[in-house]
Structures are given as C-alpha cells and as structure tokens.
Amino acid sequence: MCETHNMIQTNLYDSKSPTWCPGCGDYGIWASLRTSLNQLGWGAEKYAVVYGVGCSGNMTDFIKCHGFHSLHGRAVPNAEGIKLANHELTVICEVGDGDCYGEGGNHLLHAMRGNADIKVLVHDNRVYGLTTGQTAPTSPSGFKSKSTPQGVIELPVNPLSFAITQGASFVAQGFAGDTIYLIKLITEALSHKGFALLNILQPCVSFNKFYGYAYYKERIYRLEEDNHNPESKEEALKRVMQDETRIPLGIIYKKERPTYQDQVGVLAKGTLVKQPMNNPKEFTSLLNIFTENPL
Numbered sequence: 001m002c003e004t005h006n007m008i009q010t011n012l013y014d015s016k017s018p019t020w021c022p023g024c025g026d027y028g029i030w031a032s033l034r035t036s037l038n039q040l041g042w043g044a045e046k047y048a049v050v051y052g053v054g055c056s057g058n059m060t061d062f063i064k065c066h067g068f069h070s071l072h073g074r075a076v077p078n079a080e081g082i083k084l085a086n087h088e089l090t091v092i093c094e095v096g097d098g099d100c101y102g103e104g105g106n107h108l109l110h111a112m113r114g115n116a117d118i119k120v121l122v123h124d125n126r127v128y129g130l131t132t133g134q135t136a137p138t139s140p141s142g143f144k145s146k147s148t149p150q151g152v153i154e155l156p157v158n159p160l161s162f163a164i165t166q167g168a169s170f171v172a173q174g175f176a177g178d179t180i181y182l183i184k185l186i187t188e189a190l191s192h193k194g195f196a197l198l199n200i201l202q203p204c205v206s207f208n209k210f211y212g213y214a215y216y217k218e219r220i221y222r223l224e225e226d227n228h229n230p231e232s233k234e235e236a237l238k239r240v241m242q243d244e245t246r247i248p249l250g251i252i253y254k255k256e257r258p259t260y261q262d263q264v265g266v267l268a269k270g271t272l273v274k275q276p277m278n279n280p281k282e283f284t285s286l287l288n289i290f291t292e293n294p295l
C-alpha cells in the first residue's frame, strides 16, 4: 500500500475491516454486499468473489467465501474461468472502474457479448483511488488530475450504454450512499441468470471531491418510481444517454437469454471439477511446465 494511503488509513486499521479512508463509499458497498448475501442465505461454499486491484480490492479477506485477488484488469476473465470450472458457484467480481472499464475493458466486452454467467459489481468513483488520484476512463472531459494536469482530452466511457448495446443481459446502477436500495439491487444482480453489470456510484472522498455524496443526492432518482420498462432496450438507452441533471438508479435493462455456460456442451455432464480427467499424465506434464520451469 502506498505511503499516502498508509497515512490516511493507519488509524482505522483493526484487522477486522478493510482499511479505506473514513467516509469512502466502499464501506457502503461492502455492507450492502454482506447484507445481500446474508439475506439470500447462501452458504459460503455457494459463491466466489474475484477482486480487482484497487481500493475496491481491499475488500479481499472481508467476505467469508472462496475468494481470489486477481491482477489489475483481470478480474473478469478469472471469474469466467472459475465459472467454467465450477458452474454451480455464483461468481461475483468486485472491481474498480479503472480496473473494469480501463485495463480490463476488452475482457468486459467479450464477457458481455457471450453472456457469461458472472455478476460484475463496479465501484465507480471516476478516478484511480489506490494510486492516489489519476484519471480513470470514467473521469469527465476536462477533469484535472495528477496524470492530466491540463484536463482530460477524451470523452468519458459510458459503461451503461456500453453494456446495454454489447450483450449484457442485466444492467443496473446503484449508489453507495443509498445502501437500502443498493442491497436490493445487489440481490437482483446476484439472482440474475446471465451476465449482470451493476455500476455503483461510489464517492472517493480523498481524490475526487467533486463527485461526492451531495453531487449524487441532488441528482439521483429511482427508475421504478418513474415508469421505466427495463425490457425495452430503446428506453434503457434513452435513460443512460441523458445529461447528468438526473441520474437513474435501479434496473435499467434486463432480458434473459442463454448464457455462455448453458451452451458449452461438456458442462451438461456436470461441473468440470467433478468430471474425471481423461488424461491425467498430460495434465501433470502441463503442471510441471509451470512448477519446474517458471519463466
């Protein structure tokens, strides 16, 4: 962990909770995910969480279940691998917007178009938090940061329109400052069969002060109270292409279709982890390449 984060976070450290800055939106997401999992009543052996590298990944070790802290930008393909190996697990990704929409954007695109049966919960703080405040793909044009002192030149990524048009079968948005509603949305996302993207607006109180709790509270509204039809792609796109005078929360788009795992024939015989190995010798020699001759 970098020096700045150590300075900010040392006082909070008690080994029982993540070491986020006081007031960080990640606390609300963590509490909401735990509550949702408790409400679903799933045993810890029923699901796995894959974490990206970033402040969101600080949640690793603080959810009791199978977990894997992957490389930056690689949480989604790791989740897809876990789901293929054991499709009885519900596989969740906890990732930052930099991780998921920047370095991992290509993985995200292909997971969505395949409708991989994974649930991606994005901590969208519009900045690189862990590395102390550089521009992220969701930072708006003109955003000044350590990495863009003269302001961002590009347009920001719109993760919601990207997901709706590229095959995600569940697209929703939550807010870390409205945990009651976030719990509901997480539960909906985890219960969905197919690729689910839940973009969570998450204030980074240390490095992105403009997009704080007040900014969102003034603009958010609930789609279910605004006569929205989540089955209509056109309506969903209209909602997410509006300017930010109003920011929608809720299920934006949902339409079930066969998942990637449904269509991989060999999985019909049961999970790969329980199937007998055809050629154990071949597997051992492959393993030896990695264990005896690491490059």
Ligand SMILES: Cc1ncc(C[n+]2csc(CCOP(=O)(O)OP(=O)(O)O)c2C)c(N)n1
Binding pocket: 052, 053, 054, 055, 056, 057, 071, 072, 073, 095, 096, 097, 098, 099, 100, 103, 123, 125, 127, 128, 129, 130, 131, 136
């Ligand atoms: C392959 C790789 N590239 C870059 C980094 C450096 N790095 C670590 S965290 C991070 C950005 C984190 O931002 P985000 O994913 O938005 O998460 P946040 O910290 O804001 O929750 C970067 C660029 C890395 N660790 N590995």
Ligand code: SF4
Binding pocket: 019, 020, 021, 023, 024, 025, 026, 055, 125, 129, 130, 203, 204, 205, 206, 207
């Ligand atoms: S996201 Fe921002 S507020 Fe939260 S722990 Fe990271 S740097 Fe601190």
